[in-house]
Amino acid sequence: EVQLVESGGGLVQPGGSLRLSCAASGFTFSIYWMSWVRQAPGKGLEGVANIKYDGSESYYVESVKGRFTISRDNAKNSLDLQMNSLRAEDTAVYYCARLFGGSGTKNFDIWGQGTMVTVSS
Amino acid sequence: SYELTQPPSVSVSPGQTASITCSGDKLGDKYVSWYQQKPGQSPVSLIYQDRKRPSGIPERFSGSNSGNTATLTISGTQAMDEADYYCQAWDSNTVVFGGGTKLTVL
Numbered sequence: 001e002v003q004l005v006e007s008g009g010g011l012v013q014p015g016g017s018l019r020l021s022c023a024a025s026g027f028t029f030s031i032y033w034m035s036w037v038r039q040a041p042g043k044g045l046e047g048v049a050n051i052k053y054d055g056s057e058s059y060y061v062e063s064v065k066g067r068f069t070i071s072r073d074n075a076k077n078s079l080d081l082q083m084n085s086l087r088a089e090d091t092a093v094y095y096c097a098r099l100f101g102g103s104g105t106k107n108f109d110i111w112g113q114g115t116m117v118t119v120s121s
Numbered sequence: 122s123y124e125l126t127q128p129p130s131v132s133v134s135p136g137q138t139a140s141i142t143c144s145g146d147k148l149g150d151k152y153v154s155w156y157q158q159k160p161g162q163s164p165v166s167l168i169y170q171d172r173k174r175p176s177g178i179p180e181r182f183s184g185s186n187s188g189n190t191a192t193l194t195i196s197g198t199q200a201m202d203e204a205d206y207y208c209q210a211w212d213s214n215t216v217v218f219g220g221g222t223k224l225t226v227l
Binding site: 037045050062105106109111113 | 122151152154156158163164165166169170175205207209211214215216217218219220221
């Protein structure tokens with residue numbers, strides 16, 4: 001069964017750090033672009049970061065540049081998101097998602113169940 | 122930055138056709154995907170590359186994209202289709218989501 005399972009969410013104070021992980025199974029992880037997408041409480045979806053299948057390229061939404069780092073370990077079928085200098089506006093459910101397709105056509109075809117990150121004092 | 126605009130809400134009667142629009146500058150030049158999200162659940166891919174349906178998605182869901190507007194059409198809408206729907210496209214290497222549309226079946 002194709003599956004993505006996130007972990008690492010929790011409550012953190014403003015300015016703090018948190019590392020999210022996503023364990024992939026049931027597919028050849030190393031050939032897919034991967035992504036983190038977040039959803040603030042009661043709000044819509046927002047793409048946070050994407051990473052190429054070999055880890056050689058990564059892209060971020062403007063609001064997290066310089067604070068978040070996406071990485072992957074293809075040997076362990078895992079995707080991470082290191083979040084530093086967290087702000088209240090980073091509070092959201094963070095989803096790990098698989099990207100399917102070529103340049104300009106990629107679709108989020110598989111989603112994890114999400115992990116909640118709360119930034120509050 | 123590129124923006125996608127969706128109506129906040131759409132209502133439809135059971136068995137009727139629901140249309141949810143997604144607008145963006147020259148959106149027809151891009152590929153659009155659509156996602157369904159029910160309360161407390163993760164999003165599910167409904168449509169990709171404007172009009173293709175993933176395996177397991179009912180035929181009543183269809184998509185189109187031309188000019189500045191993409192449309193998700195749900196034919197013979199069922200009560201189980203009540204959910205939030207999001208369109209999505211790419212602006213270079215940045216993913217863009219629409220604000221979402223709440224579909225009410227009443």
